Amino acid sequence: DTAVSQTPKYLVTQMGNDKSIKCEQNLGHDTMYWYKQDSKKFLKIMFSYNNKELIINETVPNRFSPKSPDKAHLNLHINSLELGDSAVYFCASSHVRSATNEKLFFGSGTQLSVL
Amino acid sequence: QQQVKQSPQSLIVQKGGISIINCAYENTAFDYFPWYQQFPGKGPALLIAIRPDVSEKKEGRFTISFNKSAKQFSLHIMDSQPGDSATYFCAASNSGGYQKVTFGTGTKLQVIP
Numbered sequence: 001d002t003a004v005s006q007t008p009k010y011l012v013t014q015m016g017n018d019k020s021i022k023c024e025q026n027l028g029h030d031t032m033y034w035y036k037q038d039s040k041k042f043l044k045i046m047f048s049y050n051n052k053e054l055i056i057n058e059t060v061p062n063r064f065s066p067k068s069p070d071k072a073h074l075n076l077h078i079n080s081l082e083l084g085d086s087a088v089y090f091c092a093s094s095h096v097r098s099a100t101n102e103k104l105f106f107g108s109g110t111q112l113s114v115l
Numbered sequence: 116q117q118q119v120k121q122s123p124q125s126l127i128v129q130k131g132g133i134s135i136i137n138c139a140y141e142n143t144a145f146d147y148f149p150w151y152q153q154f155p156g157k158g159p160a161l162l163i164a165i166r167p168d169v170s171e172k173k174e175g176r177f178t179i180s181f182n183k184s185a186k187q188f189s190l191h192i193m194d195s196q197p198g199d200s201a202t203y204f205c206a207a208s209n210s211g212g213y214q215k216v217t218f219g220t221g222t223k224l225q226v227i228p
Contacts, residue, residue: 004158041202042216043159051222056215090158102208104216106158 003027006107013081014115021076021110023091031055032074033092033104034066043090049074050096072083081114088112118142119207121219128226134192136222138205141186145207150190151218152178153202162203163190195226 006023013019025032032063033056034046048056049068074091091107117159121138128134140148149164165172165179165188187199192199205219 037212041221042155043204043221043225045215050214092158102149102164102210102216104151105158106160108156108158 002107004091004093004105004107006089006110008110009108010111010113012113012115015081015083017081018077018079019081020078020111021089021091021112022109023074023076025072025093027093027095027104029093029095029105029107030071030095031096032068032071033094034074034076035090035092035106037088037090037109039087045076047076068107078112081112083114086112086114119205119219121205121222123222124186124220126225128192128195129222130197130226130228131194132195132226133164134195134199134226136190136203136205136224137187138176138219139185139187140217142207142209142217143186144209145217147208147210148179148181149206149208149216150161150177151204151206153204153221189211192217192224195224197226197228200224200226208226219224 004025031050033042033048046060047066049050051107065077068074088109088111092104119140150162151159152162153159161180163177167183176193181188201224206216208216
């Protein structure tokens, strides 16, 4: 059983298109995240949701809109895709307010290529 | 602003050697320092972590050394193996409230036979 699964694995699209990435976790965690990893491997947090409530919203263009229908799912919708959006997007989860709440569990990533 | 600085960017080590990756942080509110290991095509996975109340933590061949006064911590991989070849990220967070993990820039380790 995959703990944090995200789809699709690869996403190739044209500039200006709108696309979504889906994430699901079966760990019973209450907090989910989206991270962006650029071509230099730098990992940067974009958003975090705790029990469907947005708690971290970094400086991200408003073309990026996260949605959490329930605490096991966190989706990322991107409007009007730009070349600079090309990156690997990772979903992650953790359980806040537990003894080991800091441990992040990552999905395998979605490689987005904007042409 | 890069709150966690990591070096070197890349590292080549002979099999059986010691790999050492260093990190420095600025925010004194950080109280949890994990290291993540990432293989190509995979997400990062927690390798080992330390809190500032201890100066060293060892798990198998992996050891974290922590120097609170210098605001530095490092990962030592003893008896490095080709299977250790991966990208390693140090990180830091403040466990109070909702954690926001700040990652270092990553070190690509290659262990050659």
